Amino acid sequence: MTSTNRRGWLKVAGASLGGLWLAACDKFATDPKTLKVLARAEDLTRHAQRLVVDRKALAREYAPADISPDFKANGTLNPSDEDYVAHVAAGFANYRLVVDGLVEKPLSLSLAELRAQPSRTQITRHDCVEGWSSIGKWTGARLGPLLDKAGLKKNARYIVFHCADTLEQTLDGSGQYYESIDLIDAYHPQTILAYDMNDHPLPIPHGAPVRLRVERQLGYKHAKYVMRVEAVEGLSHLGRGEGGFWEDRGYEWYAGI
Amino acid sequence: MAKPAKVLVFRHAAVTRLTHWINVLAVSLLLLSGLQIFNAHPALYWGQKSHFAEPWVSMTAQQKGDETIGVTKIGSLKIETTGLFGYSGKPGMREPRGFPAWATIPSFRDLADGRRWHFFFAWLFVINGIVYWVMSLLNGHARKDLAPTKADLAPRNVWREIVTHAQLRFPKGEEARHYNVLQKGAYLAAAAVLLPLMVGTGLTMSPGFDAAAPWLLDLFGGRQSARTIHFITASLVVAFIVVHLVMVLVSGVWNNIRSMITGRYAIEAAGGDQ
Numbered sequence: 001m002t003s004t005n006r007r008g009w010l011k012v013a014g015a016s017l018g019g020l021w022l023a024a025c026d027k028f029a030t031d032p033k034t035l036k037v038l039a040r041a042e043d044l045t046r047h048a049q050r051l052v053v054d055r056k057a058l059a060r061e062y063a064p065a066d067i068s069p070d071f072k073a074n075g076t077l078n079p080s081d082e083d084y085v086a087h088v089a090a091g092f093a094n095y096r097l098v099v100d101g102l103v104e105k106p107l108s109l110s111l112a113e114l115r116a117q118p119s120r121t122q123i124t125r126h127d128c129v130e131g132w133s134s135i136g137k138w139t140g141a142r143l144g145p146l147l148d149k150a151g152l153k154k155n156a157r158y159i160v161f162h163c164a165d166t167l168e169q170t171l172d173g174s175g176q177y178y179e180s181i182d183l184i185d186a187y188h189p190q191t192i193l194a195y196d197m198n199d200h201p202l203p204i205p206h207g208a209p210v211r212l213r214v215e216r217q218l219g220y221k222h223a224k225y226v227m228r229v230e231a232v233e234g235l236s237h238l239g240r241g242e243g244g245f246w247e248d249r250g251y252e253w254y255a256g257i
Numbered sequence: 258m259a260k261p262a263k264v265l266v267f268r269h270a271a272v273t274r275l276t277h278w279i280n281v282l283a284v285s286l287l288l289l290s291g292l293q294i295f296n297a298h299p300a301l302y303w304g305q306k307s308h309f310a311e312p313w314v315s316m317t318a319q320q321k322g323d324e325t326i327g328v329t330k331i332g333s334l335k336i337e338t339t340g341l342f343g344y345s346g347k348p349g350m351r352e353p354r355g356f357p358a359w360a361t362i363p364s365f366r367d368l369a370d371g372r373r374w375h376f377f378f379a380w381l382f383v384i385n386g387i388v389y390w391v392m393s394l395l396n397g398h399a400r401k402d403l404a405p406t407k408a409d410l411a412p413r414n415v416w417r418e419i420v421t422h423a424q425l426r427f428p429k430g431e432e433a434r435h436y437n438v439l440q441k442g443a444y445l446a447a448a449a450v451l452l453p454l455m456v457g458t459g460l461t462m463s464p465g466f467d468a469a470a471p472w473l474l475d476l477f478g479g480r481q482s483a484r485t486i487h488f489i490t491a492s493l494v495v496a497f498i499v500v501h502l503v504m505v506l507v508s509g510v511w512n513n514i515r516s517m518i519t520g521r522y523a524i525e526a527a528g529g530d531q
Contacts, residue, residue: 015347018359022358022359022364025362025363025364026363026364026365029362029363029370029374030363030367030370035370035373037377038373038374038376038377039373040377041373041376041377041379041380042373042376044380045376045380049463049465049466049469052466052469053465053466053468053469054468054469057468057469058468059464059467059468060467060468060471060474062305066305066306068306068307070307070308070309070310072307072309125305125306125464125480127462127464127480128298129297129368129372130297130298130368131294131295131297131298131462131484132298132300132302132307132309132481133305133306133307133480133481134306134307135305135306215464215468216464216465216467216468217464217465218464246369249369250367250369250370250373251368251369251372252372256463256464256465256466257376257462257463257464257465257466
């Protein structure tokens with residue numbers, strides 16, 4: 001064997017051994033049983049944060065000068081779903097925000113009616129699960145008073161946000177975006193259904209006409225293109241049962257960290 | 258010349274040894290899963306928010322003529338790092354990614370799994386660290402072994418330790434019963450500064466925890482600054498580990514490893530022929 005040959009052979013052997021090692025690690029690292037054990041830490045995190053974070057504690061609010069000129073839009077940027085495209089064509093004139101599920105009086109609100117509801121304006125930081133942050137000014141209807149108006153039934157435990165966008169094409173429709181939060185976050189003063197961003201109607205990449213702002217949690221909880229707000233008792237019957245589009249794909253339901 | 262007699266002295270309490278090895282496990286997995294998380298957005302910024310056009314540090318794939326190259330940017334410095342940072346993988350299967358496959362858990366891009374690994378071992382790391390510090394304060398480890406004495410801190414002594422360490426000549430006999438001032442400094446810096454800083458900057462990145470402790474945002478200068486300091490501190494932890502391992506290797510590897518497993522460390526007995 002020439003020395004170049006031997007070096008080549010060693011390189012291949014080294015690379016294959018390294019490859020085998022990585023493959024073995026990956027098999028263990030992404031094994032569903034392993035991940036299930038690791039996921040227990042999520043409950044610990046949620047309980048610990050609920051313990052130390054007052055349920056009404058506000059997320060930091062910033063000054064107008066802090067607003068990001070380059071607020072990044074992620075996920076769906078322009079839904080191609082037929083119904084949504086029709087809404088855009090009509091300038092959202094036919095849009096209705098539906099509030100139903102476990103409520104006494106289901107609501108169906110036009111954008112003008114939504115704008116007439118008790119509102120809040122806040123300049124907050126949007127923290128993406130990927131690691132970046134952008135700051136924006138949001139105005140929207142406070143979710144708490146809206147739920148009170150509809151009258152939550154006693155067995156309602158979660159609020160689900162059904163969205164207009166399909167983020168992943170699937171045969172069973174589980175690629176439709178949705179999110180859910182508990183009643184602590186639903187009644188938090190900064191939890192709003194935002195229709196304005198930086199003093200202008202919400203642009204399409206950021207979720208026109210209405211997106212959820214649930215400050216104190218990561219970006220994927222802030223559902224865009226919200227069509228329907230549903231009060232439910234449990235989450236297992238929705239999507240793949242984990243409480244949200246990204247939760248169904250391995251991300252934490254409690255996105256406070 | 259007779260060989261100096263060796264005696265085994267009791268060096269590390271059980272709790273020190275146990276928390277040391279749990280820390281080895283936790284920190285290793287935190288580093289590997291941390292790089293997976295970093296890779297989801299391989300750029301760092303200063304301040305509250307990201308300035309996407311001007312990251313302080315970034316690792317990106319760029320076109321250079323016909324080929325794709327990895328470029329690492331630090332401040333105004335740009336370095337080609339193809340194969341390592343920005344663009345790596347087997348030849349022909351290279352892909353844009355911050356850190357290479359061998360440095361992340363899992364090796365392929367999977368932020369959700371990386372986060373699960375990270376937060377699970379973050380809890381283990383924090384609980385282990387609390388146990389270590391509470392016990393070290395109670396059993397005297399912090400006071401007797403780690404806190405430098407006045408004599409330790411005398412400039413002449415510090416200088417002497419630096420010189421002898423640089424010559425790879427290490428304390429022997431009675432002197433080796435205690436940590437020298439460089440060891441004390443390094444261990445204190447790691448256990449009292451770097452590792453707690455990892456937790457503090459990590460928590461500052463949590464939007465939930467920020468609501469409970471907004472002062473963290475002021476302390477570290479914003480969430481993006483906290484993320485950057487988290488990364489820099491992690492790099493310093495890696496630097497500590499490298500130096501620590503080298504020193505373990507050159508100052509009697511088996512003696513050191515035994516002392517961290519059984520607690521017993523061999524030194525040359527006083528009065529031994531030197």
